[in-house]
Amino acid sequence: MREQLNQWDFVMLAYGVGIAALAGLILWAWQAMRRAELRRDATRRR
Amino acid sequence: MHIYANPTRFLSLAKWLMPLLFWGGLVLSVGAMGWGLFVVPPDRLMGDTVRILFIHVPAAWLGMGGWAGIALSSAMLLIWKHPLAAIAARAIAVPGMVFCAICLATGSIWGRPTWGTWWEWDGRLTSMLVLLFLYAGYIALTQATAREGGSAKIAAIFGIVGAVNVPIINRSVVWWNSLHQPPSITAGKSAIEATFLVPLLVAVIGFSLLFGAIVLMRMRALIAEEQVEARLRRRALDGDAPVVTAPVMEQA
Numbered sequence: 001m002r003e004q005l006n007q008w009d010f011v012m013l014a015y016g017v018g019i020a021a022l023a024g025l026i027l028w029a030w031q032a033m034r035r036a037e038l039r040r041d042a043t044r045r046r
Numbered sequence: 047m048h049i050y051a052n053p054t055r056f057l058s059l060a061k062w063l064m065p066l067l068f069w070g071g072l073v074l075s076v077g078a079m080g081w082g083l084f085v086v087p088p089d090r091l092m093g094d095t096v097r098i099l100f101i102h103v104p105a106a107w108l109g110m111g112g113w114a115g116i117a118l119s120s121a122m123l124l125i126w127k128h129p130l131a132a133i134a135a136r137a138i139a140v141p142g143m144v145f146c147a148i149c150l151a152t153g154s155i156w157g158r159p160t161w162g163t164w165w166e167w168d169g170r171l172t173s174m175l176v177l178l179f180l181y182a183g184y185i186a187l188t189q190a191t192a193r194e195g196g197s198a199k200i201a202a203i204f205g206i207v208g209a210v211n212v213p214i215i216n217r218s219v220v221w222w223n224s225l226h227q228p229p230s231i232t233a234g235k236s237a238i239e240a241t242f243l244v245p246l247l248v249a250v251i252g253f254s255l256l257f258g259a260i261v262l263m264r265m266r267a268l269i270a271e272e273q274v275e276a277r278l279r280r281r282a283l284d285g286d287a288p289v290v291t292a293p294v295m296e297q298a
Contacts, residue, residue: 005159007094014152015079018101021151022256025144029263036270043274 053269056130060262068259074252075104081245089242096242098156103246104253105149109177110212112142112257113205116184117212120205123198130265132198133272135205136188137264141257143181150174161225169218170226173211180208 082100089096115138123131153171154164165171188201219228230237238246 007159010155010159011083011094011097014098014155015083015101017151017155018105018148019079021144021148025141025260026256029141029260029267033263033267033270036267036274040270040274040277043277 053130053273057266057269060266064259064262064266067255067262071252071255071257071259074248075256076252078245078249078252082249086241086245092160095156095159098152099242100245100249102149102152102156104250105145105152106174107250108253108257109142109146109149109174110215111254112138112145113177113180113209113212115261116142116205117209120202123202124206130269132202133265133268134261135202136192136268137261139181139185139188140264141260143178143185145253145257146174146178146181150178157225166225168224168226169222170215170224173215173218177211177215180211184208 078100082097086097088094116135119131119135119138122128123135150171153174157166158164184201184204187204188198190196191198191201216229218224219226
């Protein structure tokens with residue numbers, strides 16, 4: 001017997017996983033860039 | 047291309063290009079996902095799961111395109127010794143790996159209601175999983191090289207050899223029997239109706255712009271880190287700071 005699956009559950013799960021991963025990547029890349037550039041500026045001033 | 051071999055010149059380009067790519071990419075990606083979720087009708091065969099394609103296909107394209115970018119940058123490093131080529135290749139690796147992982151995860155989620163299984167060891171899925179492992183290996187290798195001060199050429203050779211997997215992924219659905227559908231978009235042709243094709247192309251462009259913005263963020267971070275190391279090393283040589291043993295690059 002074929003099980004009944006709600007396709008929207010899978011659609012929302014896929015979008016949730018994709019958006020969360022992308023948001024995490026953007027946040028990490030931005031923070032790493034800011035941290036590295038602030039450290040460089042601080043080293044220049046010293 | 048050699049105009050931007052100087053990090054100062056490259057950074058001045060990256061500073062105005064990065065927000066442009068980021069905001070343009072964000073608007074197009076969010077718009078395409080909203081279009082795919084709420085505007086396009088359900089597909090006759092796939093039903094509502096067709097909406098997953100608007101995130102799965104751009105992720106697959108960028109997972110493979112990312113490695114092509116690594117191979118190209120690696121070739122530029124080995125042939126022309128372009129000073130930013132190694133940094134560009136390293137900057138692509140993490141976003142490429144994340145998009146590859148998104149492709150595998152969303153494909154698996156799509157497979158459960160469509161094929162009745164989360165995973166199948168067929169040519170397309172397995173070769174894409176191999177790409178994820180290649181990314182992990184490349185990231186580990188470049189980090190170890192940067193930490194130990196080794197040659198970037200080893201990672202560059204790895205990047206070029208690993209590119210063999212990209213055409214294998216692309217042709218896997220033609221060469222072997224697969225649950226995965228055959229290519230829907232080939233040169234100049236498309237088996238996809240315009241109702242789905244237009245938002246799909248918008249999603250691919252939007253995610254590609256975002257990818258470009260993330261790569262520029264990574265490049266800026268890596269250049270800044272190398273400049274700090276170069277400055278600390280110079281001070282150590284002058285005798286007013288602790289010795290730092292790391293590869294150097296300070297041209298800005």
